Amino acid sequence: MIADKPLMLKELPKEERPREKMLTKGAAALSNAELLAILLRTGGKADSVLRLAERLLKKYEDLGLAGLAVLTPQEMRKIKGIGLAKAVTVAAAVEIGKRLAxxxxxxxxxxxxxxxxxxxxxxxxxxxxxxxxxxxLLSTKNHILAAPTISVGTLNASLVHPRELFKEAINYSAASVILVHNHPSGDPTPSTEDIELTRKLVKAGKILDISVLDHVIIGDNKYVSLKEKGIIA
Structure with a gap:
């Protein structure tokens, strides 16, 4: 039996098209696929933009919508129908969401x-x-001055030199700094290298009179504070 051909967007009732639906009912009324379809704008010759959005969401369907956060533009482009413009548009929207959050x-x-x-x-x-x-980077009253990325490492290692960190702190006239990095594994347990790096940066901060208050390691919705563990005095 031949499957029914999917409806193209122009074949849907006007009030059910994602853009029109958002205007009349509000963004909260749209499904994840419909919101994504607005970003993608167009589908392909064989698929509607909604079908293309659903295919992209299924790439990491076990993570749900959060799967978009781990897809790079290069990975998105491997999906049939996703070109450079669509991939970078989705990646930009995800980054805006992260910053807003x-x-x-x-x-x-x-x-x-x-x-x-x-x-x-x-x-x-x-x-x-x-x-x-x-x-x-913090002021004397612990207000955030900035949060620059000092380095981006590999899957399980981040290379940080004290010079790069404290150059940023001096540029912003920061009184203190909190170190933060993530573990892609989702487990925030500090490694031996994490502890050694922390002690190195604390020592450098004392020389410059810029206190390293803590080192927080981010996992999957959990964290570890080296201050709370007594590693930073």
Whole structure:
């Protein structure tokens, strides 16, 4: 038996097309596939844009919508119908979502606990497939001045030199810094290398009079604070 040919977008009732549906019912009324279809804009000769969106979502369907956070533009382009423009558009939308999720209400958020630092960086780092090492730069009252990425490593290693970290801290006139990096495995347990690097950076910070307050390791919706573990005095 031959499967029914999928409806192309123009064949759908106008009120059921994603753009029109968003305008009349609001973005919350749209499914994940419909929202993604708006970003993709067009389908292919054989598939509607909705079918293309569904195929992209199924790439990591065990993660649900979060699967988009681990797909690189290069991986998206391996899916039939996804070209460069579509891939970078989706990747840009995902990055905007991460940044919005990390925002804290108020003019300038403050970090007052390891949990604050973890919450600030969780959305950005929990789905990364490589280690990202970030310095949260703080004022004298622990308000966030900036959170630059110091290095991006391989699957299980991040290369960080004190010079790169403290150059950023000096540029922002930071009084202190909190180190943050992720473990792509999802397990935030610190490695021997993590502990050695932390002690090295704490020592360098003392020389420059820029305190390293903590090193927070991000896993999959969980974290470990080396301050809470007593590794940082």
């Amino acid at each position: 990390s925002l804290v209400p108020g003019a300038r958020p403050a970090i007052l606990s390891p949990g604050d630092a973890a919450n600030y960086m969780m959305a950005k780092l929990r789905y990364e497939t490589k280690e990202h090492f970030i310095g949260i």
